[in-house]
Amino acid sequence: MIRRTITFLAWAFIIIGCITIVFFLFKSSHEGFSAALNEATNYTVSGQFGDFIGGVVGTLFALAGTLLIFLTFREQANQNSRNEIENRRNSFERNFFQMLNIHRANVGELTYKKHRKGKENTYEKRQVIKVIFDEFTDCYREVTKFSSSEDIKDYCNPDYQGKLMGIVARINPSISLVEMARIDIAYLVMFYGLGEEGEVVLRENFKKKYKPEYYFRLLFFLKMKPKKSNHDRYQKWKEVREMPLPELSVLIDVLYPDRNNLKKVDPKTYAGGLKLHLFYEKYYGGHQFRLGHYFRHLYQSYKYLNNRVDICDHEKYAYGKTFRAQLSTYEQALIFVNSLSTIGMRWEYFPEETVNERVRTDLITFYNLIKNLPGEHIYGIKYDTYYPNVDYESREQLFQE
Template identity: 25%
Template structure:
């Protein structure tokens, strides 16, 4: 499939600009039509094997003069062509006008697509820069969110059935929605709806993670110790993850970011006048905006029920959106993308 698509791409690049395909085809059809008329005029002479054989016989050269018959056939063909010349020219001109108008219409649509696409790309870049968490923005924010996810995933309560079945999915949902007065009921309802067989342990997991969150409510990582009846605040720092205020939720940033990303890719995928290699080329422009950590978080989002439309719709495999993903980033989360996406040739 890749070889066929590459050949189509090469042909398209060679012939597209000057309409050589169209005019070459018209020329071939025109000459075919001319020769068709010519042979029809000669059919009685050239189509009769016996007469043709006699005309080539040395004994009957005078009786069957080839040159005279050939001259007569040429004369007849010339008369037929002269009578139909205007018709032929009119047909070729009409086809040329129709094809040119269709080509201009297609090019106009493609130009509108390019204008809209680069506007989508601009908004996509702005969305990346607007993502902020714990004082970090843009691609640095993705690193921070992935570290938070790794911490929640690592500390997920192991005494639950969901630990083995949906550990990563639930961890991502808690990081995405967060835990708090308004967000906890949302994430609880969402999990109970998506995973009805685990309703009994949802509150157990929420209570555990709420206690985990309380350890990071102080921005200065301060903890209190008692010495000889006096209370002192000691400043601490999580050297492994450098986290503050975990499980506050990132749905306002990530939700908008992923919705717009999906809209952009589907806009490319569903545009009718693009060849596949053109769609793939535009998708590569989007893929080039990913950093290592943002693409890792993207595929984790696709594994979750929030973004599984990326996998179910075959968009990831179709455009190799995670081709540049460092595979090692997902190993701590128990995911092997090489097995899940065998058709993608990962670069790292």
């Protein structure tokens, strides 16, 4: 609009100037003024003529020139601004797709050796994610069996219980606090493992949230599980795992008091026959060195995209969708349970501060990061209970039917 106005005024001044010249020449000729070559020039009269042209018409042309110069500078400034925006977008896209390539490389570098079906197998790339997620589900079932009470007070400290209740109030009243606690414990055990270092980290993490009389015994129970390569001991573990909870509780009560010197347990008893005093590799060895970098990079990639204030939400979602297309179903499932654990709640439940208050912080929901999860739940953990506003693919298929 401004450009059209300035252009109109400049041309108006030029036209008025030209009309003024023509009119003045016509009027001068009509009054007897002549500039013929065969006549002497009257410099007094012609000088006055020049003064008029320079003073009146020249001013109009000067105004027109000034407006056109201003318009040129303005167009140049706009072009520079457009170039800057384009350069920023190009820089963003280079960084974004470089992050995408790094994610692919992170997945491509994953390897895991695990005993299965009587032999040691080597898993690579996305196969590793599936095996790790299977370990989470194993641990979740075992934690659930050991944690039979549905009263959150039996597990959590009051402060952490209040924190979980805050999530329920904000997200969905149907969320089970006990289920959230089980998910958190199972994920952290899978992530850190139950080796010496892993157990130290777990105890430090758990003491801020859970009651020691609960999680001490739970960790002892989970540590009893050996790797499958230790066939005889693993068969004994399966017997223990299949015990009814009252019998299992009695067994733990027998073993736990002598946890620091299990040689004292009577070898003639069933508890002594487990030979827990002998060295064996724990089933849950931990995956922090595999998943730590994987999740840090994945989260930072989405945070980098999300904090761009020069990109609208529609475009952000399109870029995020491109990244999500690289995630397998098991990767999305692992993101789901990671986001419900205390080390992954920054995805949505307890987000980090953003660069602008208008930037959304619900990364799982906004980018539909778990959109492609099959069915409605994982071993009873319903997706839409924790993320009710995600546009799940399974829900879309249901509507289509």
